[in-house]
Amino acid sequence: MIICIILIPLLAGILVPVLPFRKRSHKEIFLEGAVILNSILVWYLLLHHSESTFLLAHFTGDLNISFRVDGMSMVFAGLVSGLWPFATLYAFEYMTKEEHENTFFLFYTMTYGITLGIALAANLLTMYFFYELLTLVTVPLVMHTLTREAILASRKYLYYSLGGAAFAFIGLIMVIVYGTTTDFILGGVLDPGKIGDKNNILLLIYVMAFMGFGVKAAVCPFNSWLPQAGVAPTPVTALLHAVAVVKSGAFAIIRLTYYSFGTEFLYGTWAQTTVIIVVMFTIVYGCSRALKETHIKRRLAYSTISNLSYILFGAVIMTPLGLTGALTHLVFHAVMKISSFFCAGAIMHQTDKRYVHELNGLGYKMPCVFGIFTVSSLALMGVPGLAGFISKWNLAGAAVNSRNSLAYAGIACLLLSALLTAIYMLSIVVRAFFPGKDFDDGPIQNVHDPNWKMLLPLFVFTVFIIIFGLHSQPIVDFFYDVATGVY
């Protein structure tokens, strides 16, 4: 069953260029059908999961490729499988204006399977394996337009990711050497007997592995690939560079911290201090760069950099509440950011405008898109009643609760970043809705909202932003259970 849900998208993706579709709509139905079927299977599996581990291949010793459903995988797999069908629907409409559609959908759909592989991996080695695959399978997507810019971006992405994975690999080795097993066990697997007096070495290795996986989570100073990768078609930037790929990085860090090294080993050490400082710096750095950036998608990419570090900030507080906050933001940010990216994509699709200063007065021409963009901006800022407020509330609550004065400073960073978020998001909204009195809407006379394939995902995400904002208790309770190891 587990292997099924990883293979279906891979197969469906490979079949896209092979099958002789007579009409485009057939291809759409085939792909959408496969993705939805897979999502249903994922949810079925998550809801009826068993504790058992599925062993796929066995190498030597206790090195093996195996899968298991636990709390963390439920969160990540559930999130990814919830978003993918909508993103695919959106992509059908978006890709009508781009070329090489088949190649695009080939890799786009395969990525789904790979991401699920990361989510469901039962041990560090499996996760590492799929993590590398994810890099390889997404490179063609970044390269998609085949412009010089795209090729440079994809090359950079490739080097950064592989380099990061190499560092992470060192962490993997150390866990194998000093741990009892490579399986993910909440609380960590390090064996105190084996560690002896090598504490500091291990902490150093942790920081290295953190930075290694942090490349995908765009931790400063390894973040510059992400804004550049924005040259990819919007469905890729939205789903992969705001959710699947970058959150794999965050997910891997959480696995590493909570399930391999263990918070007991790391809590209160200089390693924790180091990573908190790095994360805090990234939060502020990402926001300030977003403020400076005038290209809409790149601005959102910088915003992603900052928000990913919110997640990591929760994670490196290293308490159950911190992990709860991290997971809350992992899920909520995914919905908010994919929504705002899809709005940016819809604007590009309808008007070919890419820069913030070109958006004057568009709000009245595309009321749905900009209305939704406004909601997601407010949510990202953290206005109460929307999703962002709850996740920030949980993160800050965890920081207060940890009684760690560095974490207090982290709250200040969060709020500073919220202010900057308000500035860079709302200045777009204000431009769109309040263009000024001398504004001439002649050139944008014929602009209108996109069709339902683009709007439906946007509406669904907006509804979720509001639901998460108003009634988040059940899902936050679930995250808390995950963080305390009930699931």
Add this chain to the structure above:
Amino acid sequence: MYLILLPILFPILAGVCLLVCRKDLSRKLLTVTTGTCLVITGALAITALTRVKQDFTLFYLTRTLPVYFHIDQISILFSLLTVIVFLCAGFFSFAYMKHEQKEKRYYGYYLMAFGVLNGLCFAGNLITFYLFFELLTLSSFPLVLHTGSKEAIMAGLKYLFYSLCGAYASLFGIYFLCQNCDTLTFTAGGVLQVSAASKDGSFFLFLAFMMILGFGVKAGMFPMHAWLPTAHPAAPAPASATLSAVIVKAGVLALIRVIYYIFGADFIRGTWVQTTWLALALVTVFMGSMLAYREPVLKKRLAYSTVSQLSYILFGLAVMNEEAFTGSLLHVLAHGFIKGTLFLTAGAIIYTTGKTKVDELRGIGKEMPLTMWCYTIVSLGLIGIPPTGGFVSKWYLAIGGLAGDIGIFRYLGPAILLVSALLTAGYLLPLTIRGFFPGTDYDYQTLQKREPCPLMTIPILFMTILSVLIGLFPTVIVDTLTDFVSTLI
């Protein structure tokens, strides 16, 4: 129970409908609709104030965060002020907005701001309050940038970002309070846990200071006052009237709630926070008056005056005794009506003459006698000449200041208040003098009466009368306040 929601939700929904509606309504229809909505909201708010005795939890954001409404004396005071000013300024705008564009958008946000302010008055705990505080900023900044000129848009953004900056500074405190208070429900005397207050006392003082600074942004307290003189002149006159009379008072309300209902006056009294707060308030009082005195543009002058007068209120709150607190509350009302009137008269003048600078308005009193008489009466009130509203409130503020246990500020405070009153006379009365006594070389032949239409004069007249009434019968208000003020101090 649900009665308490109506004055909040009805105008917000009506405003959203106006904004979403794509059809161009005729001006008459728009005016009638908005007018009806305003009156209904006012009636609903008054009904809620008189009828609702219970508190009411709407729902829970999370397990520890209820959205909770509760009406107490403070709510009644602020809510009455809101209703009166919003109705007056609303009717005024029906005439004024003729010379602006996109009226539908203006009325949409105007109604929304009305509803949000009602919510702010009725909020029963800190989270609900914060929710409406953010919404207030978001629904009122479109009023500021309404005219759409470059300066207006920049002013709107400045207002927005200053306010958000303040809100986030306060949120920093809220995050910590949430875990160190048994409840965030507003309770007279404060809810901060004794253990937290004794163990991390200095840290919580720091938090209190952050929140004073943060919410003080909205109340135009130095050093974050700069948005006020930019935003007011840019907004249409009725919007500046509501902004100055009510919306900035949201900052005052916030400080009352946070200091007296969450931290508790006892926790702050006698600490460096109180001293700094007093100093900041007094600096603002003096600086605002001084800047107003030097300012040639009428609306900007009034905006600086607001900066100064609001800090009178903040000074009263910072002194933390009964007289000063009563004085602050009275000044909230008095300044609300007075400054509302002043901005509306400024609007009437701009509407009829198109002139914005004080120097250009020679002989205006001959042209618009009624408007200028109202202007003069309320100016006297703001200076603090009996028997108008401003006198009583300043009396209480000065008495409170002298009686307060606040070191050097005991004498410094009242002294600065007096100096500032002098400056107030200096910046408000020149318009009266120039208006009514244009000098011998004034050309009386071309003079013609240009009194604006009743839709403008009646709201002005009404608020003028109210501001005088407060001065004549202050005991009515003071008596109702005394009992509960003593529970707070």
